[in-house]
Amino acid sequence: SSPDTEGVSPELEKAGLLNKTKIAEGGRKLRKNWNPSWVVLVGNSLVFFKDPKSQNPDSWKPGNSRPESSVDLRGAQLQWADDLSSRKNVFKLRTITGNEFLLQSETESLIREWYRTIQNVIDRLVSL
Numbered sequence: 147s148s149p150d151t152e153g154v155s156p157e158l159e160k161a162g163l164l165n166k167t168k169i170a171e172g173g174r175k176l177r178k179n180w181n182p183s184w185v186v187l188v189g190n191s192l193v194f195f196k197d198p199k200s201q202n203p204d205s206w207k208p209g210n211s212r213p214e215s216s217v218d219l220r221g222a223q224l225q226w227a228d229d230l231s232s233r234k235n236v237f238k239l240r241t242i243t244g245n246e247f248l249l250q251s252e253t254e255s256l257i258r259e260w261y262r263t264i265q266n267v268i269d270r271l272v273s274l
């Protein structure tokens with residue numbers, strides 16, 4: 147975990163602000179709607195918050211604020227997706243249930259770090 151989130155919880159892997167759009171629900175294509183999202187990687191889940199007031203490392207704790215949605219990373223797939231957007235630094239997350247999200251940052255190092263960390267969790271879940 148990064149220095150600013152260390153010590154919060156052994157389960158909290160990463161938290162930060164990314165641009166997000168959902169592009170499919172259960173395999174059915176959706177119209178894009180990009181929005182900034184506070185993204186929290188905790189345990190087996192990627193949790194999204196849209197409330198700017200909830201943008202802090204304690205956000206994910208039960209009862210602290212209500213997530214917009216949450217994604218189970220077991221069986222999920224990641225791939226770089228610069229072909230799916232005019233934006234740079236974009237990757238696609240596909241869940242086992244066929245929900246698809248694009249996540250993006252203007253900062254290449256930051257999005258690479260997110261990709262690497264989420265992939266590590268996905269890989270860890272495969273071997274459980």
Ligand code: I3S
Pocket residue numbers: 177178179180230231232233
């Ligand atoms: O992949 P697309 O359809 O070209 O994505 C763009 C559109 O969804 C656009 O919305 P409308 O067509 O509803 O106006 C969005 O505003 C754009 O952000 C989408 O493209 P990018 O390249 O930003 O992912």
